[in-house]
Amino acid sequence: MARSKIAKKQCYISVPSQIISSISSSSIQSLLAPPKKSSYKRTTSKLGFLIKSPMFWVVSLFIFAFLGMSKLFLNLDPLTPFFPNLCNTFPRKHSPFLIMQSHLQLGGEKQDLISEGRLDLQSGDSGGVGGGVDGGGGEEREFWKQPDGLGYKPCLNFSEEYRRVSREIMRDRSRYLMVVVSGGMNQQRNQIVDAVVIARILGAALVVPVLQVNVIWGDESEFSDIFDLEHFKRILANDVRIVSSLPSTYLRKRPVEESRTPFHASPHWIRQHYLGRLRRDGVLLLRGLDSRLSEDLPSDLQRLRCKVAFHALKFAPRILELGNKFAERIQSQGPYLALHLRLEKDVWVRTGCSPGLSPEDDEIIHNxxxxxxxxxxxxxxMTAHERKLEGLCPLNALEVARLLKALGAPRNTRIYWAGGHPFGGKEALLPLTREFPNLFNKEDLALPGELEPFAKRASFMAAIDYIVCEKSDVFMPSHGGNMGHAIQGFRAYAGHKKYITPNKRHMLPYFLNSSLPEGVFNKIVKELHQDSLGQPELRTSKAGRDVTKYPVPECMCNHSSGH
Structure with a gap:
């Protein structure tokens, strides 16, 4: 990641002449002058007289105070009128003025975060890759170290047959596919990806997907509110024809609606059941596409999935601008970790797990x-405890803190946490903030009024979280889910940025063993995560994997092998 580089050049401090004259006129001058030839007794006598002199201690105190202030404010920009030759030999992030300036940029209401230790603008020296900062220890540097990617790079090489069929599809004006996608923003993204592929399978033009009003959050956003529509059309111009609306000749036709597509339907099933109807009526309407298309498709269609997910689905400009601002505010202080916390009330209810905050809170979820x-x-x-031991529950704040500590995350790590407000409020996050005080989310980073236009738009908020998480140096989800899967695939495709997959099933028994010494616990946890720290995994090594989560090998080639 690009970071501002620190110019390294020689510099010196030009001390004001008034100070020099005051020093030279003092009695200390005699102490600094070359000694004259005299007896040892006379010299020591004179030295003793100076040490006993009050003037000696006053001047000495002044010098030490001056040197101390020079050291403290060596990088303080407002001092340049007095120190004209002062230069930025040391990183600007240590400048007290820059700390104050950063605080002002984050808004005056953030003072309480700084005073509480939750927002540490000075801790820019936590080990960092690409930040020009010494991590202060091998363990910290190792934590920020990025995987090498094993030589895999993005490559979407479509076959000649695919390109030939593309030309035929672009000429067709008789078939149109309409889709309604549901769920949260990341769930909608998945369905849009599959909608494009289904349109390709059927040789139909895709009408811009309709985003169903979310019944939980009441979000009425349209496609163009969340995504850059013109970019979407342009990127897919040679794959699928995208139209904003049905042609006027089809407006009076009632589209045939199909909502009984089975899970993991194959391209053959889709053609067999929909193509005849589409040719007859010209328009087909599909709902409920979540997990309806098979994960195992021909290579060209898998590459199309990647093209939609990683290239075509770009966020709308104002969302992208705000998300990038938040990422830059954190990144300006060095590397940061993004954490997707799944601690919301509905998550505990749906997963059948207990939050573990108190017996009263567990009872609320159970009821x-x-x-x-x-x-x-x-x-x-299964009981809640059985689910936990099987690795089916989200990690709570205490477990996240212990895992990060065991993996070598320094205490001053800046952590951006994404997700909804946790069940139990701020109290639920205390075990995490005690170990990692620099914990903040988009509300903490926003300037006054910056998030107001998005207050009732859950999809906007989710998109901002997505952007900040995607740009982080390290990412870790506390539980699986659409966002975690999407970020995992994107980070692999964008350069194998570090992604930590908690090995919940194997590590939780050690979490429950309170007699285990911390050093032994940390060693065990590190060993359990050696194979899940961001190195690319082949999608083909396990059946039913989503190519947008595991883009190797269909969407990425190993350049070292000449592919």
């Missing part, structure tokens, strides 16, 4: 689940 059994998406025949 909510009993009142709304349909919300439970996990296996109902």
């Amino acid at each position: 909510e689940r009993k009142r709304h059994p349909s919300l439970l998406t996990a296996k109902s025949n």
Whole structure:
């Protein structure tokens, strides 16, 4: 990641002449002057007289105070009128003036965060890659170290047959696919990716997807509110024809609606069930596309998935601008870790897990689940403890803190946490903030009024989280989910940026063993995560993997092998 480089050049301090004259006129001058030839007795006598002189101590105190202030403010910009030759030999992030300036940029209301230790603008010397900062120790440097990617680089080499069919699809004006996508922003992204691929399979033009109003958050955003529509059309111009609306000749036709697409449908199934109907009526409407398209597709269609996910689905300009601002505010102080915390009330209810805050809080979640059994998406025949041991529950704040410490994260690590407000409020985050006080989210980083236009737009907020997480030096989710999967694939495709996958199933028994010494615990946890710290995994090594989460080998080639 690009960071401002520090110019290194020789410099000296030009001390004001008034100070020099005051020093030279003092009695200390006699002490600094070359000694005259005299007896040892006379010299020591004179030295003793000076040491006993009050003037000696006054001048000495002045000199030491001056030197101390020079050291302290060596990088203080407002002193340049008095020290005209002062230069930035040392990193600007240590400048007290820059700290004050950063505080002003973050807004006056952030003073409480700084005073509480939650927002540390001085801690720019936590080990960093690409930041020109010494990590202060091998363990810290190792934490920020990026994987080498094993030589894999993005490459979307479509076959000649794919390109030939593309020309035919672009000429067709008789088939149109309409889709309605649902869920949160990241879930909608997945469905849009599959909608493009289904349109390609059917040889149909894709009408810009409709984003269903989210019943939980009441978000009424349209496609162009979240994504850059013109960019979307331009990137896919040679793959699928994208139209903003149906042609007038089709407006009076009632589109045939199909909502019974099975999970993991193959291209053959889609053609067999939809192509005849589409040729007859000209328009097909699909709903509920989540996980409806198979993860195992021909190579060209897998590459199309990657093209949509990693190239075509770019956020709208104003979302991109704000997300980049937040990332730059954190990044200006050095490397940072992004953490997707899944601690919201609905997550605990849906997963069948207990938050572990208190017996009263666990009872609230249990009763909510009993009142709304349909919300439970996990296996109902398992207890909350059994689910936890199987690695099916989100990590709570204490477990996240212990994991990060074991993996070598320095205490002054700046952590951006994404996600909704945790069940239990700020109290739920205390185990994490005690170990890592520089913990903040988008509300902490925003200037007054900066987030107001997005207050009731959950998709906007999720998009901002996505951008800041994608740009982080290290990313870790506390639980699986659409956002974690999307970020994992994007970070692999964009340069193998470090991604930590918590090995929950194997590490939790050690978390529960309170007799384990910390050193032994840390060693075990590190060993359990050696294979899940960002190195690319082959999608083909396990059936049913999503190519947008594991883009190797369909969407990335190993340049060292000449592919």
